[in-house]
Amino acid sequence: MTDTASSYPLLRTINTPAQLRALPRTQLRQLADELRAYVLDTLANSKVGGHLGSNLGTVELTVALHYVFDTPHDRLVWDVGHQTYPHKVLTGRRDELPTIRHFGGISGFPRREESEYDTFGVGHSSTSISAAHGMAMAAKLKGEARKAVAIIGDGAMTAGMAFEALNNAGIAHGGLMGDMLVVLNDNDMSISPPVGALNKYLARLMSGKFYAKAREGAKSVLRHTPLYELARRFEEHTKGMVVPGTIFEEFGFNYVGPIDGHDLDSLIPTLENLRDRPGAQFLHVVTKKGAGYELAEADPVKYHAASGKFDPAVGFVKSTAPAKPTFTQVFGNWLCDMAELDPTLVAITPAMREGSGMVEFHQRYPSRYFDVGIAEQHAVTFAAGLACEGLHPVVAIYSTFLQRAYDQLVHDVALQNLPVLFALDRAGLVGADGATHAGNYDIAYTRCIPNMAVLTPADENECRQALYTGQRHPGPVTVRYPRGAGVGAVPQSAMQAWPWGKGEMRRHSGQAQTRGQGPARIALLAFGTLLYPALQAAEALDASVANMRFVKPLDQALVLELARSHDALVTIEDGCIMGGAGSAVAEVLAAHGLTLPLLQLGLPDEFIEHGDVPKLMSLCGLDAAGIERSVRERYWPATSVPSAVNQ
Ligand SMILES: Cc1ncc(C[n+]2csc(CCOP(=O)(O)OP(=O)(O)O)c2C)c(N)n1
Ligand SMILES: CC(=O)[C@@H](O)[C@H](O)COP(=O)(O)O
Ligand SMILES: [Mg+2]
Numbered sequence: 001m002t003d004t005a006s007s008y009p010l011l012r013t014i015n016t017p018a019q020l021r022a023l024p025r026t027q028l029r030q031l032a033d034e035l036r037a038y039v040l041d042t043l044a045n046s047k048v049g050g051h052l053g054s055n056l057g058t059v060e061l062t063v064a065l066h067y068v069f070d071t072p073h074d075r076l077v078w079d080v081g082h083q084t085y086p087h088k089v090l091t092g093r094r095d096e097l098p099t100i101r102h103f104g105g106i107s108g109f110p111r112r113e114e115s116e117y118d119t120f121g122v123g124h125s126s127t128s129i130s131a132a133h134g135m136a137m138a139a140k141l142k143g144e145a146r147k148a149v150a151i152i153g154d155g156a157m158t159a160g161m162a163f164e165a166l167n168n169a170g171i172a173h174g175g176l177m178g179d180m181l182v183v184l185n186d187n188d189m190s191i192s193p194p195v196g197a198l199n200k201y202l203a204r205l206m207s208g209k210f211y212a213k214a215r216e217g218a219k220s221v222l223r224h225t226p227l228y229e230l231a232r233r234f235e236e237h238t239k240g241m242v243v244p245g246t247i248f249e250e251f252g253f254n255y256v257g258p259i260d261g262h263d264l265d266s267l268i269p270t271l272e273n274l275r276d277r278p279g280a281q282f283l284h285v286v287t288k289k290g291a292g293y294e295l296a297e298a299d300p301v302k303y304h305a306a307s308g309k310f311d312p313a314v315g316f317v318k319s320t321a322p323a324k325p326t327f328t329q330v331f332g333n334w335l336c337d338m339a340e341l342d343p344t345l346v347a348i349t350p351a352m353r354e355g356s357g358m359v360e361f362h363q364r365y366p367s368r369y370f371d372v373g374i375a376e377q378h379a380v381t382f383a384a385g386l387a388c389e390g391l392h393p394v395v396a397i398y399s400t401f402l403q404r405a406y407d408q409l410v411h412d413v414a415l416q417n418l419p420v421l422f423a424l425d426r427a428g429l430v431g432a433d434g435a436t437h438a439g440n441y442d443i444a445y446t447r448c449i450p451n452m453a454v455l456t457p458a459d460e461n462e463c464r465q466a467l468y469t470g471q472r473h474p475g476p477v478t479v480r481y482p483r484g485a486g487v488g489a490v491p492q493s494a495m496q497a498w499p500w501g502k503g504e505m506r507r508h509s510g511q512a513q514t515r516g517q518g519p520a521r522i523a524l525l526a527f528g529t530l531l532y533p534a535l536q537a538a539e540a541l542d543a544s545v546a547n548m549r550f551v552k553p554l555d556q557a558l559v560l561e562l563a564r565s566h567d568a569l570v571t572i573e574d575g576c577i578m579g580g581a582g583s584a585v586a587e588v589l590a591a592h593g594l595t596l597p598l599l600q601l602g603l604p605d606e607f608i609e610h611g612d613v614p615k616l617m618s619l620c621g622l623d624a625a626g627i628e629r630s631v632r633e634r635y636w637p638a639t640s641v642p643s644a645v646n647q
Contacts, residue, residue, distance in 0.1 A: 007041075008034040015092050017066040017117070028264050032063050036292045039085050040312055042097045048432045048612075049306035050101050050108055053290040054083035054153070057187050057261075061151070061285060062086040064267035065183070068275055069147055075119040075135045079128035079152035081109035082305075083185070084118075091117035101432035103611030109436060123436025124404065125374050126159030128152050129182055133169035136178030147275060148180040155190030155351060158198055158373035170252025170280045181274055181281040182253065185261060187289040189300045192353045196373045205246065206258050206286055248282040257284030262291055301354065324488045327481035330460045331423050332357030333491070334467045335394060339365050342471065344392040348372060350379040356396035356425055376401050380408035380420075387418040392471065398426040399439025399480060410449050413476045417451045420477075421470045427480035427528070428574035429603070429617065434610030439480070440603045443527070444579030446478050447552045453477040454551040455498075456528035456573070456581070459489035466549070468495035480528065482574065484613070487532050501553035506531065507538050507545035509566070520567035520635045524627070525559070527551055527573040527581040534572050536624035541631055543570075551581045559588045568597040568635050572627060574617070577602035599634050601627060 010027060011034040014020050023031065036059045043050050063086070065076055071091070078084050088106060089097055093115065099105025110118035120131040132150035139146045156162060169180060186202055188194060246255040256274060259266045267285070274281045289304075290296025295315040296303035302316060310316050325333075339345045339361065347365075349356050351374045362369040372379045376397060383393035402409065402424060413420050427439040447454050453473055457466035463481050470477035503525075511521040522543040526534040531547050538545045544566060546558060551573075562569060569589075571582030582600030589598060601622060608616055617623050621630050 008038050010034055011038055011089070011094065014090060015094070017071045017090055020063070020066050020090055021070075023067075025264075025268065028063055028067065028268075032059050032264065033292075035059050035063065035086050035089060038089065038094070038097070040293055042100075043085075043306055044310050044312045046098065046100065046102075046306070047308050048101045049308045050085070050432070051082040051305045052293075053189070053296045053300045053303045053305075054080075054187075055085040056293050056296055057287045057289045057291045058083045058151075058185060059086050059291070060262045060264055060267060061183070061185060061287065062090060064264055064271055065149065065151070066090050068268060068271040069149060072116045072119065074147040074275075075132065075149065076117070077120045077128045077132040077135070077148065077150045078110055078122055079150065079156045080125040081122035083153070084110050087117070088115070091115055101434070101610050103609070103615055105610075107434055107610060108432060109434070121436070123433065124401070125156040126152070126161040128156070129162055129165035129169060132180050132182070133165055133178055136169070136180035137173060137176065140176045140178055146179075148178065149183060150180065151183045151185055153190075154184065154186040154188060154199065154202055155194055155374055157184060158190070158194070158196050158351070159375055160377055166248070166251040166253070177279045179278050181271075181283060182248075184257075184282065184284045185287055186258065186284060187261075187287045187300075189289040190351050190374065191304045191355065192301055192351065192371060194373070195351070195371045198373075201247065202284075205284065246282075246284075248284075251280075253280040253282035255282045255284065257282075258286045259284070261285030261287035304354075324485040325460055325491070326357075326485045327460060327463050327483075328355070328357035328425055330463045330491050331396065331425065331467065331481070332360055334464045334495075335361045335396075335423075336364055337493075337495070338394075338468065338471055339368060342392055344390060345394060345471070346370065346386055346391050347394045347396060348379050348383055349396050350374060350376045350401065352396070352398065352401070355398070356423070358396055376404040377408050380405040381412040383420045384408070384412040384416065384418050387413075387420050388416075392419060392421075394421045394423055394471070396423045396425065398437070399424045399428075399442040400426060400430075400437050402442060403445070406445065409446070409452075409476075414449045414451045417475045419474050421467070421473075422476070422478040423467065424478050424480040426483045428482045429608060429613050429620075430483045431613045431616070432610050435607035438608060439482075440576050440608070442478065442480055443551050443573060443575040443581055444583075447581075447584060448579065449476075451475050452552060455479045456549060456551055457481060458526070458529055458531035458547055458549070459486045461489040461491045462549070464491040465496055465498060469497045469500070472497055473500070480575075482529055482613075486529055498549060501550050501555055503546050503548040503550065503555040503558045505544065505558075506547045507535060507543070509538075509544040510542050521565070522631060522635060523562040523566040523569050524631075525562065525569060525571045525581075525585060527571070527575075530572045530574050530622060530627075533622065533624040533627055537627035537631065540628050543631070548581065551584055554581075554584050554588060556588050559585055560592060560594070563589060563592075563594045563596055566596070568599065570599045570601060570627075570631055572622070573602040574622065575602055576605065578605055597635065599630065601630055 101108040109123040128150035132148040136148040248255045289300040346368045348370045386393045455466040457463040524534045573581045
């Protein structure tokens with residue numbers, strides 16, 4: 001890491017936005033250049049990587065926002081928040097930036113508990129306008145003079161929630177109008193190339209004489225002009241153009257733009273002008289994702305995020321080492337193979353083509369591939385519509401993002417018992433993205449839905465077989481798998497459906513049928529990839545191990561057989577304990593009046609911070625040592641047997 005003292009002489013003097021605001025305007029360009037270089041340099045040296053393109057694209061916008069608005073008194077609400085590394089640097093976290101997304105380091109997203117300048121916790125997209133509107137109305141109701149600014153990307157703007165907020169924020173409530181500014185950071189990119197009509201609409205606003213004239217005009221009108229004169233001439237200037245009535249004005253916002261989001265001479269006077277205007281303001285800025293770093297500008301998809309250290313001079317180079325296939329790749333390969341077998345298969349992603357492993361499917365089956373934008377609710381109900389007409393939709397969606405479409409899951413898919421397969425990637429802890437992106441809850445929130453089936457494959461081959469099994473099921477199914485690679489079980493090309501609702505034994509305890517003497521005879525019931533640490537722990541415990549495969553329908557016969565032949569049961573899952581697979585087992589035991597001890601291992605009832613997944617799993621006691629320790633603590637010393645068994 002380059003030492004800030006020598007490499008970033010101006011940036012090292014800025015520890016608060018107040019210090020930034022004390023700078024002469026003429027120094028802001030240098031500050032922005034140093035800030036961009038520092039963000040790039042820091043990320044290039046980070047072993048956990050982080051978001052790159054979007055951060056390089058918001059450097060000038062961030063400098064201008066903190067320069068013009070009295071932060072933190074005025075509230076900046078970032079959308080998604082993956083583009084806030086410059087914001088974090090300018091708000092007192094410059095020297096902590098190298099710790100970003102590391103265990104114990106600062107978060108990769110704004111967090112209220114991390115800084116007063118992080119006014120709203122984000123990570124899931126399209127929440128900023130709603131939150132900023134809330135802050136603006138609160139200021140009004142409390143009689144406080146403050147601005148609320150939402151900074152939302154063109155991708156995030158495709159979510160219904162953003163329009164729910166626009167629909168509400170542009171009008172008065174009880175005669176009160178919130179003073180808020182929405183800044184649309186339009187870089188014509190989501191993670192993948194943007195999709196949908198809105199993108200085309202924004203392109204129209206940016207194209208042709210309107211933008212060209214606005215761009216030139218803005219430069220001439222805005223430079224070194226007193227505010228009143230600025231506002232008058234800017235209005236005159238834009239009036240003179242064929243200014244399209246924008247959709248945003250229809251929502252009650254005063255629309256300004258598009259202006260160049262990298263030109264501080266445009267940004268600052270325009271923001272000053274809008275800062276001092278009451279009511280609902282909307283500024284459309286045009287930026288470039290990856291700005292200032294040629295490789296990222298040229299390939300904004302690839303440079304959306306870095307996965308680890310890289311040499312900026314050569315960029316991201318694929319490692320030559322044969323990597324184990326990730327679960328995502330297993331899914332992507334299965335999807336293409338299944339599409340070959342099943343012509344009714346269609347696949348849907350809510351703006352996560354690359355992350356969900358669907359690039360090849362998109363290339364091979366373009367007419368059966370649907371990227372619906374950041375629109376999880378629409379994705380699920382769109383799938384329901386496809387299924388009503390006899391097609392076989394696969395919705396590839398991160399566990400955490402499916403939370404956004406829960407009612408659609410219940411009301412549109414499960415209640416109608418439609419054959420939709422949900423491929424839930426990023427199930428369980430996800431690591432550097434932290435609590436906002438953890439897929440900890442899908443077992444609990446899906447198994448309680450009637451008609452829903454919940455499959456938990458243990459490795460890469462089981463993932464392929466589970467997807468095949470699920471795809472053949474005539475109702476809604478979720479198949480969940482974690483981020484990254486598994487144990488390396490090579491997926492068999494032949495697809496073999498599992499016996500529906502059946503688990504399998506993977507180890508039998510050597511303990512004789514004790515019932516009251518000697519070490520307890522324990523059965524470990526593993527759901528998903530924790531089968532493997534469970535098998536390791538079982539060697540030390542001489543425990544039986546069941547690979548349950550299904551949370552729903554649960555293999556009740558297996559549960560009852562294990563309960564009757566063992567002294568105690570232990571369930572293990574990489575999902576929340578509360579309401580999870582262990583709870584399903586507990587319900588079966590209770591329903592059959594069985595009172596043998598049951599230990600439920602899984603993720604605790606707390607949000608788990610970002611960090612290295614193996615370390616986090618160990619902290620949660622979900623590695624082999626942790627499982628063994630928990631079982632011994634509960635069911636040992638060696639010779640004692642749980643009292644409940646003596647009954
Ligand atoms: C609800 C939700 N769905 C999907 C994502 C994944 N995601 C993160 S950033 C992103 C693209 C955002 O595009 P945009 O808002 O234009 O920001 P940019 O990266 O272009 O700066 C997506 C789809 C998310 N964070 N939240
Ligand atoms: C900001 C955002 O939500 C995405 O970029 C997310 O971080 C991707 O996660 P993966 O890296 O697990 O694909
Ligand atoms: Mg964008």
